[in-house]
Amino acid sequence: MKLICMEIEIQLVHEPVADPIPPPPWGIVGAWLEFRGMVRSEENGGNISALEYEAYPEMAVREIRRILESLATKYPCRAVKVIHRVGVIPVGETAIYVGVASPHRGEAIALLAGFMDRLKQDVPIWKRRALPVETEPRKNRAPVATKTPLISLDEALAEIHSQAQPLPAVRTPLARAFGRVLRETVGAPTDLPDGDRSTRDGYAMRADDNSEIFLVVDTLHAADWKPRQLQPGEAVRVATGAALPCENLRVVMQEHVERDGQKIRITRHEPARNVRLRGEDVKAGQPLVPAGGRLEAGRLALLASAGCAQPLVSPRLRVVHFTTGDEIVPPDQTPRPGQIRDSNSILIHGLLQKFPGDVVPAHLPEDFAAAKQLVSTFHLQPSTFDLLLISGGASVGDKDFTRPLLEWLGFEIVFSQVNVRPGRPLIFGITGGVSVLASRLVGSLAPPDQVRMAFGLPGNPLSHFVCFHLFVAAALAKLTGAAPEKFQRGRLAAKLDDAPCPRETLWPAHRDPAGLHPLAWASSGDVTCLMETNALIRVPANRGSIVAGAEVEYLSTD
Amino acid sequence: MRILFFAQLKDATGCDSVELTPSSPLSAEQLWAELLKHFPKLAAHRSSVRIATRCEYVAPNAVFAADDEVALIPPVSGG
Numbered sequence: 001m002k003l004i005c006m007e008i009e010i011q012l013v014h015e016p017v018a019d020p021i022p023p024p025p026w027g028i029v030g031a032w033l034e035f036r037g038m039v040r041s042e043e044n045g046g047n048i049s050a051l052e053y054e055a056y057p058e059m060a061v062r063e064i065r066r067i068l069e070s071l072a073t074k075y076p077c078r079a080v081k082v083i084h085r086v087g088v089i090p091v092g093e094t095a096i097y098v099g100v101a102s103p104h105r106g107e108a109i110a111l112l113a114g115f116m117d118r119l120k121q122d123v124p125i126w127k128r129r130a131l132p133v134e135t136e137p138r139k140n141r142a143p144v145a146t147k148t149p150l151i152s153l154d155e156a157l158a159e160i161h162s163q164a165q166p167l168p169a170v171r172t173p174l175a176r177a178f179g180r181v182l183r184e185t186v187g188a189p190t191d192l193p194d195g196d197r198s199t200r201d202g203y204a205m206r207a208d209d210n211s212e213i214f215l216v217v218d219t220l221h222a223a224d225w226k227p228r229q230l231q232p233g234e235a236v237r238v239a240t241g242a243a244l245p246c247e248n249l250r251v252v253m254q255e256h257v258e259r260d261g262q263k264i265r266i267t268r269h270e271p272a273r274n275v276r277l278r279g280e281d282v283k284a285g286q287p288l289v290p291a292g293g294r295l296e297a298g299r300l301a302l303l304a305s306a307g308c309a310q311p312l313v314s315p316r317l318r319v320v321h322f323t324t325g326d327e328i329v330p331p332d333q334t335p336r337p338g339q340i341r342d343s344n345s346i347l348i349h350g351l352l353q354k355f356p357g358d359v360v361p362a363h364l365p366e367d368f369a370a371a372k373q374l375v376s377t378f379h380l381q382p383s384t385f386d387l388l389l390i391s392g393g394a395s396v397g398d399k400d401f402t403r404p405l406l407e408w409l410g411f412e413i414v415f416s417q418v419n420v421r422p423g424r425p426l427i428f429g430i431t432g433g434v435s436v437l438a439s440r441l442v443g444s445l446a447p448p449d450q451v452r453m454a455f456g457l458p459g460n461p462l463s464h465f466v467c468f469h470l471f472v473a474a475a476l477a478k479l480t481g482a483a484p485e486k487f488q489r490g491r492l493a494a495k496l497d498d499a500p501c502p503r504e505t506l507w508p509a510h511r512d513p514a515g516l517h518p519l520a521w522a523s524s525g526d527v528t529c530l531m532e533t534n535a536l537i538r539v540p541a542n543r544g545s546i547v548a549g550a551e552v553e554y555l556s557t558d
Numbered sequence: 559m560r561i562l563f564f565a566q567l568k569d570a571t572g573c574d575s576v577e578l579t580p581s582s583p584l585s586a587e588q589l590w591a592e593l594l595k596h597f598p599k600l601a602a603h604r605s606s607v608r609i610a611t612r613c614e615y616v617a618p619n620a621v622f623a624a625d626d627e628v629a630l631i632p633p634v635s636g637g
Contacts, residue, residue, distance in 0.1 A: 037637050059613035125636025126565035
């Protein structure tokens with residue numbers, strides 16, 4: 001027998017496979033051959049967003065080792081590293097990685113080819129199913145003009161909606177799923193309840209049994225499961241919630257019987273059966289929690305009761321947030337004349353809490369060259385973030401570099417002015433991911449069609465608040481696969497006093513049971529009205545004042 | 559004897575494993591007969607399924623003991 005001295009490392013992982021994988025540690029071996037099997041965007045002729053893999057892990061690792069040891073006798077190599085990812089793998093990401101080190105390329109290539117063939121025959125790993133692309137294809141836009149025109153609120157929202165695409169879903173333990181958006185409808189695995197159950201502490205007997213006296217033949221606690229057919233004249237003692245021993249029973253409350261040893265006599269008759277019937281809440285297979293809803297505590301509890309321990313949900317969002325402007329000082333410092341405290345960082349941080357994820361914050365210096373220098377240290381590969389927010393610098397002043405910065409990063413500016421107040425100088429950019437941004441920065445290959453979005457938000461806090469709820473939240477909803485917040489209709493509780501304005505206005509308001517109370521705000525730098533604001537009233541262009549009691553459109557912000 | 563189901567066999571049985579309590583060791587033939595009693599939908603997969611115990615594929619004439627963990631492996635599709 002030939003001695004095998006090939007080092008073998010095998011991993012089954014749920015997380016993305018690193019890129020790149022470090023080469024073997026023992027220096028030059030001659031050949032280091034790497035192979036990555038990627039998830040294609042097509043499966044059986046249809047477009048997909050991801051494949052879900054399943055494995056029998058213990059046996060898969062053992063089979064891989066067995067195959068490699070057998071091939072090593074024929075093709076002696078120095079070392080092999082195999083990483084197979086399982087779970088939901090988005091299109092364009094690595095499903096399997098194989099690295100082979102050997103003195104000469106011939107053995108490495110032969111071993112790799114032989115290994116992949118036998119992996120596909122024998123290793124218990126399965127492509128379980130393809131996850132479809134969830135939205136309409138992105139519309140083709142004309143090349144972006146150097147100056148984008150002023151567009152309306154509805155046009156801006158339609159543009160964001162057409163550019164943003166849901167991120168590939170992931171499976172996550174229930175404890176980490178709070179606030180995520182459920183991405184597939186979860187059905188009831190069994191009838192709920194799964195059998196007839198008592199709603200009272202009392203005695204169960206046949207529903208058609210009109211006897212007065214019953215023999216108590218058993219006692220059932222809440223957790224008991226003791227099927228039996230009851231005969232006429234027989235009853236069982238049951239606790240509230242207990243599974244009844246058979247169907248077609250009724251339960252008499254214990255207050256309505258007299259007990260004497262093993263016998264009971266019914267002292268009061270009432271029509272109620274006091275039984276929750278099998279499948280009364282929901283029948284097996286019927287939808288229990290529909291896709292598209294945010295997972296709050298109650299829905300998580302429902303998923304747990306249905307045995308769905310790893311729901312398919314939106315991934316954690318990765319947001320990069322840059323603040324700009326030399327006039328900004330941290331909240332714990334006293335601003336000198338001309339300076340203000342930074343309230344936007346915590347505002348954005350707070351607003352993003354509704355969308356579970358991680359925010360990477362940074363403050364950029366006002367000097368464009370220095371800002372670019374700092375940004376380049378972030379290694380903003382398209383695969384490392386989902387959304388870029390830049391606070392301030394969205395206007396066209398000398399030092400407002402948000403637009404040039406986004407362009408330098410490879411973003412295409414979709415629009416830069418929306419005809420609303422506050423928040424007119426709003427920049428929205430996208431990047432297709434692969435080309436410019438990647439070559440500009442680190443040279444990573446992003447999955448095709450993975451669009452990254454960026455917003456340049458006007459620096460004033462109220463504009464920030466309004467633009468987040470109007471535009472950023474709409475983009476985040478689409479990324480997570482949730483329905484966007486819609487304008488609702490409500491009544492003004494007090495007069496909205498305004499001169500006609502040629503722009504649509506989002507007017508801060510406080511909503512209570514009496515209706516919408518317009519709040520006073522002097523300019524978009526006004527932060528005091530944020531104390532009470534929980535709605536934004538949509539005032540059409542040139543409308544002017546609106547009388548109390550009038551019906552208006554508003555966006556809820558709480 | 560614990561029987562493990564994977565991939566499409568989970569859909570056919572509605573579960574990922576089942577516990578059998580045979581009074582004596584079972585041949586593959588007897589194992590299938592027992593499983594099909596509980597899960598008639600498995601019949602459609604029988605010809606393509608391989609059986610493994612202790613993480614290794616077994617020969618068609620294998621015998622399964624009461625304390626074996628037995629895996630039914632449908633055609634694989636890794637990579």
